Amino acid sequence: MLVKKLTKGAKVLSYEMWTEKYRPRSLDEMIDQEEIVQRLKSFVKEKNVPHCIFAGPPGTGKTTAALCLAQDLYGSGYQEHLMELNASDERGINVIRETVKTFARTKAMGEVPFKILILDEADNMTSDAQQALRRTMERYTETARFILIANYSSRIIEPIQSRCAPFRFTHLPEDQIRKRIEYIAEQEEVTVTEDGMKAIIDLGGGDLRRTINILQTAASTGKPIDEETVYSVVGRANPADVREMMLTALNGDFIKAREKLRELLLKYGLAGSDILGQIHNEVFRLSIPENWKVKIIEIIGETDYRLMQGSNEEIQLSALLAKFVEAGEEIKRES
Amino acid sequence: MHVPWTFKYKPKTLSEVIGNEDAKKKILKWIKEWDENPPEKRALLIYGPPGTGKTVTVEALAHDLDMELVQSNASNYRTADAVQRFAGRASRYGTLFGKKRLILFDEIDGITGSADRGGLRVITQIIKKTDSPIILIANDAYNPRFSTLRKFCQLIKFKRLRKTQIARLLAKICTMEGIQADPEALKLIAERANGDVRAAINDLQALAEGKKRLTFDDAAWLRSRDRKEEIFNVLRRIFYAGSVRSALRAAQETDVDLDMLLEWIYENLPYHVKDPKELASAMEMIALADVYRGRIATTQNWSLMRYYLDFMTAGVSASWSRKSHGWTPFRFPSRIATMSRSKAERGMLGEIGLRIGRRCHISADRAAKDVIPFLRLIFQINPEMRKGLARWLGLNEEMVNYIIGKDQ
Numbered sequence: 001m002l003v004k005k006l007t008k009g010a011k012v013l014s015y016e017m018w019t020e021k022y023r024p025r026s027l028d029e030m031i032d033q034e035e036i037v038q039r040l041k042s043f044v045k046e047k048n049v050p051h052c053i054f055a056g057p058p059g060t061g062k063t064t065a066a067l068c069l070a071q072d073l074y075g076s077g078y079q080e081h082l083m084e085l086n087a088s089d090e091r092g093i094n095v096i097r098e099t100v101k102t103f104a105r106t107k108a109m110g111e112v113p114f115k116i117l118i119l120d121e122a123d124n125m126t127s128d129a130q131q132a133l134r135r136t137m138e139r140y141t142e143t144a145r146f147i148l149i150a151n152y153s154s155r156i157i158e159p160i161q162s163r164c165a166p167f168r169f170t171h172l173p174e175d176q177i178r179k180r181i182e183y184i185a186e187q188e189e190v191t192v193t194e195d196g197m198k199a200i201i202d203l204g205g206g207d208l209r210r211t212i213n214i215l216q217t218a219a220s221t222g223k224p225i226d227e228e229t230v231y232s233v234v235g236r237a238n239p240a241d242v243r244e245m246m247l248t249a250l251n252g253d254f255i256k257a258r259e260k261l262r263e264l265l266l267k268y269g270l271a272g273s274d275i276l277g278q279i280h281n282e283v284f285r286l287s288i289p290e291n292w293k294v295k296i297i298e299i300i301g302e303t304d305y306r307l308m309q310g311s312n313e314e315i316q317l318s319a320l321l322a323k324f325v326e327a328g329e330e331i332k333r334e335s
Numbered sequence: 336m337h338v339p340w341t342f343k344y345k346p347k348t349l350s351e352v353i354g355n356e357d358a359k360k361k362i363l364k365w366i367k368e369w370d371e372n373p374p375e376k377r378a379l380l381i382y383g384p385p386g387t388g389k390t391v392t393v394e395a396l397a398h399d400l401d402m403e404l405v406q407s408n409a410s411n412y413r414t415a416d417a418v419q420r421f422a423g424r425a426s427r428y429g430t431l432f433g434k435k436r437l438i439l440f441d442e443i444d445g446i447t448g449s450a451d452r453g454g455l456r457v458i459t460q461i462i463k464k465t466d467s468p469i470i471l472i473a474n475d476a477y478n479p480r481f482s483t484l485r486k487f488c489q490l491i492k493f494k495r496l497r498k499t500q501i502a503r504l505l506a507k508i509c510t511m512e513g514i515q516a517d518p519e520a521l522k523l524i525a526e527r528a529n530g531d532v533r534a535a536i537n538d539l540q541a542l543a544e545g546k547k548r549l550t551f552d553d554a555a556w557l558r559s560r561d562r563k564e565e566i567f568n569v570l571r572r573i574f575y576a577g578s579v580r581s582a583l584r585a586a587q588e589t590d591v592d593l594d595m596l597l598e599w600i601y602e603n604l605p606y607h608v609k610d611p612k613e614l615a616s617a618m619e620m621i622a623l624a625d626v627y628r629g630r631i632a633t634t635q636n637w638s639l640m641r642y643y644l645d646f647m648t649a650g651v652s653a654s655w656s657r658k659s660h661g662w663t664p665f666r667f668p669s670r671i672a673t674m675s676r677s678k679a680e681r682g683m684l685g686e687i688g689l690r691i692g693r694r695c696h697i698s699a700d701r702a703a704k705d706v707i708p709f710l711r712l713i714f715q716i717n718p719e720m721r722k723g724l725a726r727w728l729g730l731n732e733e734m735v736n737y738i739i740g741k742d743q
Binding site for chain 1: 611629701705720722
């Protein structure tokens with residue numbers, strides 16, 4: 001971080017992931033999600049935190065909020081009172097249970113009588129594992145409070161949901177993201193043109209982590225960042241494209257369309273809801289009969305709702321693609 | 336060079352052959368009788384399931400007694416003429432250096448009516464007047480085709496080996512290969528082999544060759560391979576069901592894991608259902624099954640299970656008119672295949688992911704999807720940043736090269 005200031009005038013890029021370098025350190029620094037931040041601040045004030053579920057799409061500040069809460073609550077040395085676990089990294093509930101037990105057994109020092117345990121990607125746990133987790137939560141509730149982080153809260157079993165305070169994180173609004181990106185660009189002394197800024201925000205899709213990663217990658221070229229730089233960078237990071245997937249399906253090739261879907265989900269880690277959002281954006285631009293556009297929107301809406309309910313992204317989106325194949329066939333026949 | 340372990344660890348002497356002690360004793364006794372006069376039955380018919388040691392026993396016996404073994408198996412022609420050429424003379428005359436001779440007809444189940452016509456008849460004739468002991472080996476001695484032959488043979492039965500016997504042998508092989516093997520893993524292999532030593536050794540080699548350790552997890556996939564035939568069978572019954580009810584029954588009657596079954600149906604459906612309307616309808620049924628799976632998971636109400644089952648079987652089946660689509664082979668679900676990617680790759684990517692994750696508060700998985708694509712570009716574009724970021728993330732040179740894609 002300090003390297004930058006060593007040689008005056010000469011620009012030296014700092015060697016951290018900017019997503020970490022500029023991660024807020026306190027609830028006061030968090031942008032947007034105001035209601036949530038207010039409630040969390042009141043927890044800090046009362047020095048009491050219930051079990052929580054932070055749910056919402058990637059890059060909307062769930063982990064940051066949890067980390068900020070801990071830092072505000074415990075001050076410096078907060079790491080001693082905090083444990084981060086990742087449900088998809090820790091193999092099995094037994095590891096989690098053991099880790100939690102060891103961590104929670106020793107009583108917290110200081111004025112806050114409990115420790116905080118952040119369990120990320122909790123919705124990736126099987127329901128059996130969640131059942132076991134529920135018992136662990138109950139057993140150690142005196143000494144440990146859990147913050148479960150999930151993309152979809154509906155994938156958390158009801159008995160856990162009912163024991164947790166729910167927090168719904170939403171995509172950050174464009175102006176907030178813009179402010180943050182401008183701030184980082186200024187700190188890092190990189191020039192971003194107006195069209196470059198638009199492109200970064202557009203491609204970030206409301207996911208701040210992704211947006212900052214795009215900025216840093218574009219900045220690594222060492223040139224002023226304009227639209228072209230951004231698109232060439234992200235284009236190379238993201239060759240598969242939602243529109244192409246839709247057209248493949250409309251042209252009748254379901255198997256290939258499903259392959260593209262898998263690429264988007266698995267390789268590029270797009271969330272199902274984001275893919276749906278992009279499909280939704282594209283539908284009215286397609287050259288298909290008007291009545292079909294509306295029919296498709298109906299299906300998209302249903303699919304979106306199912307995802308919120310915790311259905312499987314790939315299977316639901318595949319069913320949607322199969323509908324596209326059917327639509328393509330009918331359109332061909334009608335014309 | 337690839338040497339099959341079944342070959343490498345083939346017993347040389349009778350004492351190395353495991354199991355079937357009674358049978359071995361009987362064979363030895365019978366062959367000793369030849370020292371005096373030809374016994375009443377001049378041939379043995381050894382029978383039993385594959386991989387129980389029938390052939391190796393005979394070979395080891397010949398070795399121990401220093402006999403010349405003359406053998407023919409299914410790969411040789413066994414027409415009357417061929418048999419006569421092979422064994423006719425051998426059975427009547429001594430060997431060049433006075434060694435005793437042992438004649439072996441292996442795999443006589445393979446002597447089929449049309450191709451090897453008359454073979455069995457000639458074998459019977461040779462047995463009647465042979466001066467050398469003859470041993471026949473079959474899986475099933477009571478095949479009606481052997482009814483005449485049987486009259487001239489003493490029958491010796493080989494039994495399947497016990498699980499513990501096989502596991503002990505596997506452990507011995509592992510020691511000789513320098514593999515540290517989890518006893519539970521060997522037990523699983525032995526159990527799955529169902530008394531067939533050859534199958535067990537082959538499985539062991541497939542799982543453990545070149546490894547230092549063999550864990551239970553390594554062996555566990557044998558179970559799923561076991562299931563493959565069963566899954567194919569269920570899929571066939573669902574996809575080609577005559578009625579909606581029989582599709583449902585196919586799934587009810589199997590103990591294949593339903594989530595696994597759903598993956599298989601989901602994967603294979605588009606290859607079997609070509610009509611867009613039918614495909615859309617069938618996929619919607621899969622999607623509905625998935626919706627119910629989600630509802631079961633959140634509510635923990637397992638009575639909803641029946642709808643999950645209905646949609647994935649009857650629902651799919653009813654969507655499809657099944658007009659002769661021809662036969663399409665089933666595919667392994669790629670969603671499962673991705674999970675069992677090569678260990679090395681998963682190891683490297685996983686390790687990189689973990690290191691990034693530790694720094695960036697995300698899972699290894701998410702790091703691989705969200706961060707590595709950007710990191711790859713940064714590393715390619717800007718060497719200075721590459722050095723700095725690699726140090727900050729704790730990535731070694733090999734990992735950096737992996738990310739850049741040098742090894743791919």
